[in-house]
Amino acid sequence: MTKQEYLNELKSELNKNVVADAEDILGEYEQHFLFKLADGFSEEEIAAKLGAPAQIALQFAGIPGEKKAKGGKKFFLVLWLTIIGIFEAMLYGAFLSFIVALFCASLVPAALGVEFIAGLNYLNILPPMPYSGAIVFGITLLAASVILVVFAIYCLAYLKQMVRASLRWRKNLLGAEALPLLPMSPQFKPKTRRALRTILLWAVLIFAIGFVAGYAILTIYTHSFGFWHALGWFGYPATVY
């Protein structure tokens, strides 16, 4: 008997015995064939070892089927899931806007940092300071930009995983067979996670050192802890620069 002949006969025998979930059962026997075929058995050998379809079907007879949400119950489930879905979509939309804003926000310190380092003052937005301070603050601002980008990537991964977990949960409620639920927290590959963590650590370190160093340089340069007065920022009259 070939695989197809066996499955056909099993199907008709299952129907004869009014067995519940016949499709499910046939799927399991089909998988058995696939596993055995992969091990190098012929379809005839596998069918012979499985036992006669009539015998198998008899063993299934009388086992009650699995409970599934049907008819009216299913209608309310779908309605309920739709209502939750609307609120979920609003939440995801707001979160996505926040993430886009984060990415945009990361461009600001990046642009300022490049201006400081390159010694430019495009649009005349930089406060006056000596170049020794400007280059340190430039690097600090680039580090701040990196921190924002990493945070945005983390948020994006979070959003993606939330949507996936929610979809999996819905599928489980509506489908017959349950797939394992997914965690809500971001799932990075170990390599990616390590890389992100290293980048973030370095960025925070550079940001902290840069901030302190920049402050120190300008303090020494102006002989004043409130160097912004001496440099003439925020409309103060400049006394040094």
Place this chain on the structure above:
Amino acid sequence: MNIQYKKGVLELCVLSLLAKRDWYGYEISEFLSQKIDIADGTVYPLLRKLKSEGLVTTYLSEASGGPPRKYYSLTATGRETYASDRTDYLNFAATVQTILEEQET
């Protein structure tokens, strides 16, 4: 060996396997048919019966390459049933052995 003996204890064997870890259907069928002379197809109705009695639950797990596998896992009820059935069987088997050995000598 009489087929009726095997069928009775097959259920206990399946519970015993599942008490150690979760197995997928084909794995159980392969394991048992190598040790006990039964038709490969016998295990699947048994698993379905155990599930309908609430002794085991199933979950799908994605396997690398190929369709998701249906894993079987003991429920709390399944564990209790296995523990008490196991004791019953071992006592029963010991008694039978004693009787048979007495008759021989």
